[in-house]
Amino acid sequence: MLPAVTATRYVTPLREGGSLPGLMEADDLGMYVVKFHGAGQGRKALIAEIIGTELARALGLPVADLVTVAVDPVLAANEPDEEVQDLLRASPGLNLGVDFLPGALDLDTAAFSIGAGPAGRVLWFDALIGNVDRSWRNPNMLFWHGAPYLIDHGAALTFHHNWPARSFLRPYDAGEHALLGCDPALDAADAALAPLVTAATLHAVAALVPDEWLTGEPGFDTPDDVRTAYVEALLARLDARDAWLADLRDTVASGGRTRERGERPDNRPRWLGGSA
Numbered sequence: 001m002l003p004a005v006t007a008t009r010y011v012t013p014l015r016e017g018g019s020l021p022g023l024m025e026a027d028d029l030g031m032y033v034v035k036f037h038g039a040g041q042g043r044k045a046l047i048a049e050i051i052g053t054e055l056a057r058a059l060g061l062p063v064a065d066l067v068t069v070a071v072d073p074v075l076a077a078n079e080p081d082e083e084v085q086d087l088l089r090a091s092p093g094l095n096l097g098v099d100f101l102p103g104a105l106d107l108d109t110a111a112f113s114i115g116a117g118p119a120g121r122v123l124w125f126d127a128l129i130g131n132v133d134r135s136w137r138n139p140n141m142l143f144w145h146g147a148p149y150l151i152d153h154g155a156a157l158t159f160h161h162n163w164p165a166r167s168f169l170r171p172y173d174a175g176e177h178a179l180l181g182c183d184p185a186l187d188a189a190d191a192a193l194a195p196l197v198t199a200a201t202l203h204a205v206a207a208l209v210p211d212e213w214l215t216g217e218p219g220f221d222t223p224d225d226v227r228t229a230y231v232e233a234l235l236a237r238l239d240a241r242d243a244w245l246a247d248l249r250d251t252v253a254s255g256g257r258t259r260e261r262g263e264r265p266d267n268r269p270r271w272l273g274g275s276a
Contacts, residue, residue: 002050002208005030005097006070013084019045019154020087023100026069032097034069035154038090043213044161045154046096051230052129052153053098054205059193061125062149068210069097094210098151104144109136109178112143119182120189122150123252127172127244128197128237131156139178157230163219165233169240171247175256186248190241197238202231 005026014021019039024032037043053063076088114122126134133155134140140152159165174180206227214223237244 001068001210003065003067004070005032005067007034007072007075007095010075010079010084010088013081020083022084022087024069024071024097026067026097030067031100031102032067032069033100034071035096035098036071036087036091037093037095037213038087041154044157047160047209047213048129048157049096049098049152049154050209051205052131052156053150054208055129055197055202055234056125056150056153058201058205059121059125059196061121062147064101064149064151065099066208067097067099069095071095094212101142101144101149104142104149107139107141107143107148109139109141109181112148114148114179114182116183116185117188118148119179120185120187121193123174123177123179123184123248124186124189124193126156126177127174127248128193128234128241129153129156130158130168130172130237132158132173134178135176136178136180137176141178157233159233160230163217163229165229165236168233168237169243171244174248174251177251177256180252180256184252186245186252190245194238194241197234199231199235202234203227206230 005028007024008027009025011023011025011031014023014033019035019041021033021035024034026032035046035049037046050066053066056063070093071088071091073089073092076085079085079088131153133152140150142149142151159168209227211223214226217226220226220229
């Protein structure tokens with residue numbers, strides 16, 4: 001299970017996120033970026049966040065720690081923003097917290113060089129989980145303590161919005177991936193990471209998803225049935241990688257749909273402070 005904390009104070013909304021995550025303080029005195037099951041993207045965004053983040057961790061990619069955050073709707077009473085009030089009231093019980101990285105900066109790959117090896121591993125990983133949200137417009141990477149950190153995997157695993165997972169075998173569109181300009185070493189990444197994506201690893205990752213976010217999923221009898229479906233989908237994706245790796249190599253060779261020189265992403269989270 002993920003570590004469990006209880007929210008004690010709502011600090012501020014993070015309006016750069018489409019689902020209005022919030023910075024919250026918890027009873028362990030930690031600060032967390034909390035993503036709510038009552039937000040428009042719902043519990044499946046939280047499931048994808050756990051599976052994506054914890055699989056990345058198992059593959060040695062840098063990610064922040066996750067916790068479950070118990071939210072009492074009574075916290076909404078002290079919030080002046082009606083949108084925040086509604087979100088807190090719609091999200092009682094367990095929500096997902098991402099460890100707040102104080103002083104982190106939004107990583108602009110035009111200003112920060114990432115080596116071919118790390119770039120290849122991130123691109124390979126994103127293709128495996130079908131992460132559609134790491135473009136140069138929105139890299140979803142932070143620079144913290146001298147290293148890049150991957151964040152926001154809630155848009156991955158798109159197949160779970162429409163089971164079964166046959167559509168998950170389609171090629172991955174990396175045409176605007178944030179790391180295309182870093183000459184990603186895909187074959188080295190495949191050799192290093194593919195052996196780590198085992199059934200045991202995937203089952204351990206899926207086991208971290210709380211039962212209540214899986215209960216009642218149409219077409220499945222139990223939460224464990226849903227977990228097994230995630231594992232099988234990712235193993236099938238792994239087995240089909242010869243096809244999507246070929247497409248990725250072509251995209252890397254062509255350079256994809258990269259931004260024009262001097263054009264910068266406009267998604268800097270102001271709450272992070274600092275400059276790139």
